[in-house]
Amino acid sequence: MNKLYIFLKYFFIVVWTVFVVAPFLWALTTSFKDFQSVNGGVTYIPWVDFEPNLEGWKVLIKSPARGGVDIIEPYFNSLFVTCTASLISIILGTLSAYALSRYTFKAGFVKNNDITFFFISQRIMPPIVLSIPFFLFLSSINLLDSLTGLIVVYIVLLMPIAVWIMVDFFNKVPREIDETALIDGCNPYQAFLKVVLPNSIPGLIVAGMFCIIFGWIDFFFAFILTFTEVQLLPVKIVALNSSVTPWWSLSASALVSVAPLIIVAFIVERYLSKGNLSGAIK
Amino acid sequence: MNFKHKYFFLFPGLFVLIGILIFPIIFVVRLSLSGWNSYNPGLDYIGLENYIRLFTDDPRFWESFFRLSFLSVTTVILQYVIGFALAHMVWKDIKFKRFFRVLFLVPMMTTPVIMTVIWRTFFHESLGPVNDMLSIFGVAPKWLTDPVIAKFTVIIVEVWQWTPFMFLLLLAGLLSLPKEPFLAAAIDGASPVRKFIYVTFPLMAPISIGAIIIRLIEASKIMDTVYVLTSGGPGTSTETSSFYIFIKGLREFQMGYAASMSFTYLIIMIISLTIIAKVLTKLLLKE
Numbered sequence: 001m002n003k004l005y006i007f008l009k010y011f012f013i014v015v016w017t018v019f020v021v022a023p024f025l026w027a028l029t030t031s032f033k034d035f036q037s038v039n040g041g042v043t044y045i046p047w048v049d050f051e052p053n054l055e056g057w058k059v060l061i062k063s064p065a066r067g068g069v070d071i072i073e074p075y076f077n078s079l080f081v082t083c084t085a086s087l088i089s090i091i092l093g094t095l096s097a098y099a100l101s102r103y104t105f106k107a108g109f110v111k112n113n114d115i116t117f118f119f120i121s122q123r124i125m126p127p128i129v130l131s132i133p134f135f136l137f138l139s140s141i142n143l144l145d146s147l148t149g150l151i152v153v154y155i156v157l158l159m160p161i162a163v164w165i166m167v168d169f170f171n172k173v174p175r176e177i178d179e180t181a182l183i184d185g186c187n188p189y190q191a192f193l194k195v196v197l198p199n200s201i202p203g204l205i206v207a208g209m210f211c212i213i214f215g216w217i218d219f220f221f222a223f224i225l226t227f228t229e230v231q232l233l234p235v236k237i238v239a240l241n242s243s244v245t246p247w248w249s250l251s252a253s254a255l256v257s258v259a260p261l262i263i264v265a266f267i268v269e270r271y272l273s274k275g276n277l278s279g280a281i282k
Numbered sequence: 283m284n285f286k287h288k289y290f291f292l293f294p295g296l297f298v299l300i301g302i303l304i305f306p307i308i309f310v311v312r313l314s315l316s317g318w319n320s321y322n323p324g325l326d327y328i329g330l331e332n333y334i335r336l337f338t339d340d341p342r343f344w345e346s347f348f349r350l351s352f353l354s355v356t357t358v359i360l361q362y363v364i365g366f367a368l369a370h371m372v373w374k375d376i377k378f379k380r381f382f383r384v385l386f387l388v389p390m391m392t393t394p395v396i397m398t399v400i401w402r403t404f405f406h407e408s409l410g411p412v413n414d415m416l417s418i419f420g421v422a423p424k425w426l427t428d429p430v431i432a433k434f435t436v437i438i439v440e441v442w443q444w445t446p447f448m449f450l451l452l453l454a455g456l457l458s459l460p461k462e463p464f465l466a467a468a469i470d471g472a473s474p475v476r477k478f479i480y481v482t483f484p485l486m487a488p489i490s491i492g493a494i495i496i497r498l499i500e501a502s503k504i505m506d507t508v509y510v511l512t513s514g515g516p517g518t519s520t521e522t523s524s525f526y527i528f529i530k531g532l533r534e535f536q537m538g539y540a541a542s543m544s545f546t547y548l549i550i551m552i553i554s555l556t557i558i559a560k561v562l563t564k565l566l567l568k569e
Contacts, residue, residue, distance in 0.1 A: 005474060009371050013382065016368060019442065020389055026411055027400045042414035096295030103288035115296070122299065123496075124551060126503050128524040129544040132313070132531050133306035156302050159295060188287040219395040219506045224532060234395045238510055247403050254396045261391035269384045272454055 024255075031056040031251035038247050056248030060256060071236055071253050078216065078233040078257075081147055085154035086211035090204065092155075093119075093162025098192060100163075101170035102178065119163040122156060127220045130156070135224060145229045153221045158211040165210060169203030170196070206271050209264050216261055233257045314542035320535035332542035342518065343526060343543055347550070350522040353433065354501035357440040362494055364441065365448030370482070373456045383453070390446035398510040401439050402426070429519035432512050436520055439507055444500070448493055455489030456482075487566040495559050502551055523547050 029046060030038065037043045037050030046052040059069055099105075100116050134153055135144070143149035173196060181191035197204075222232040231239075237253050317328045336343060372382045389397070404410050405425035413422050425435045463485065467477045505524035508514060514521035514529075527547065531540025 002474070009376075012367060013371055016364070017382070017385060020385060022411075023397060023400045023404055023442070026404055030403065038409065042409060042411055044411070092295035092298055095291045099288050099291030103291070105288070105292065115292070119295075119299065122303070124499050124548075124555065126524055126544070126547060126551065128503075128505065128527045128531075129310060129548050130303075130306050131528075132537060132541055132544065133309040135532065136313075136537070137305060137309070152302060155298065159299055163295070189290075192291070213391055217391075217393040219393065223506075224528075234393050237399060238395050240399075250399060250403070254400050257396055258392040262388060265384050265387040265391050268387060268450070269380060272383070272450065272457070273380070 027251040027255050030247050031249075031255060033248050035246065056246075056252040059249045060253055069236075069240060069249055069253060071233065071256065074231045074233045074236040075257070077147065077230055081150050081154060081222075081232065082212055082215035085151045085158055085215050086208060088151070089155050089158035089162045089211050090208055093159045093207070094166050094197075094200075094204065097163045097166030098170055098196065100167050102175070116163065116167055120160050122160045127157075131221065131224045134221075138225060144225060145227050147230055149225055150222060150230070150232070153225065154215050154218070157218065157221075158215055161210045161214060162207045165207040166200075166203055169200055169207075173199055202271055202274070205267065209268050209271075213261060213264060310541045310545050313538055314545050316538045316541075318537040318541075319539075323535075323537075328538070332539050333546070335539065336542055336546060342521075343523070345518070346521045346523045346526040347547070349433075349520070350502065350504065350524075353436060353440070353504055353522065354498060357437050357444070357504075358494060358497045358501050360437070360441050361445045361448040361497060362490070365445050365452050365493075366486075366490075368445070368449050369453040369456055370478075373453065386449050387446050389443055390450070392443075394443050395506045395510050397443065398439060398507050401435075401442075402511060405435055426512055427516050429516050432516060432520050436504075436508060436511060439511060440501070440504065443507070444497065447500075448497055451493040451496065452486070452489065455486055455493070459485050491559070491562045491566055494562060495555065498558060499555060502555075 029044060032046055032052035032054070033043065033050055034053055034055060043049035060071055062070065096119065100112050105112050105115060130153070134149075138144040138146075138149045143152075177195055177199060178188075178191050181195040182188065186194065217234070219234040219238065222235050223238070226232065226235065234257070237250070237257060240250055240253065312325060314332055315327055315329060316325045317331070318324060318326075368386055372379055372386070376382070405412055407413055407422065407424055407426070410425075412425065416422060423431050426432055459482075463481050464477070467481045472480070503524060504522050505528065508520050508522055508525055509528075512520045514525050518526075523543075524547075527540050527543045530536045530543065
């Protein structure tokens, strides 16, 4: 019984590992292929099945005029929009989460939980519902196809995540530490900045990671609200897909664009193992 | 601690969110009562005409909605089962525990559309590795162009992409469980299966509900995977609600009609998610 269980366990882990890794391996080998080894039949192993070359990677940094795809500018656009929107969301979200965790609010039938739910429930909103008004709204104030417009939209996407994680995190930080700080003569803002925040760094990091993930992987808003002036990475790469770009440069650019967030996986795992994520789910 | 300070903490975030959202929401409702399209852009008032058209004369919307329900429920169930199994496996000590944890998290960190571009080449009918390997068995499924199989291709890609999120939530939950019930079960000499059914699973019920609801919310937005993988095709066989609204609104510029669809869609989403949450709570928390 036990042996069967262990066998099944490792069998399942191996199968899933292969499934997870397969598209990455495929993309990696494809990125070193040339026309012959892509279109002449399926090939797998470099040097045995086909002769690897670096063409797919070289075109990434060439300008379109010279037959390249130039993903450097979209890369920095994506990075800038994601980081700015995450930062703003974290700052605003953390302040609100702190208020919701420490103080009682009451306005008619609206209580703390309702306000928290209001924040989090923004995730229910299907992006398509917002996209049409945002499209018309941003075009009327000339922010269509601009980084600012995207950042504004991303704040709506990311702030609920920040509030969700931080409310639960603050609930786990003992109230005594703010009270001690207040008795020691701090005003509430000093207590928050000097005592509560330093004790909440794991929570802030987790919230930040989630904001960065969900900002970086968004395609929909970038796709609808930008055209030519500003291009984000996912839009750029999907545009490559529809034109006649060969698979090797497609694979190479895909790998380059997913690479940075792999680091995030390591950070998330670290905080997960320490138990810092548990509060957020309940 | 009942000063005015609390408002200074709460309001910046709350007002920014409301400020950004209030206009679009009111505007969607108003737009849904207008006949805004590419010939006639403007907020005229045509009453409930769009809604009447939607409820009486647009089977395509409802088909896309049922398709979306099928896709999201199937993917979330698969993600839950697989995610739970994976989380349970790397919960206790196993060799290379941290390596597997990171590895199982990786897909959710990758941009769905970009991985879908890779999946497209992966499932390519003549040049992709899947059909190349399946050719040993003499079969060559049309992954992207067969109306039935294309749905399952979407499901495979969604499961690959988002099982890690389920895994993350469930593993975080498992790691936060109290130790005592497990000690008690060990003293009673419970078998692993019985331990799972009587201890682990009931303890995980609240976390499971949370994780399923979160995933259902996200899954109900399936759109970009479909856009890249099949463009809703072949025909309309993988078209989801979001994608159909997108076509009507931002391709054919029938803004008014698209707004009425998106408002209806939002209301249905809120109602059905509330019902699902209630039913799940009743089912899993009855003990």
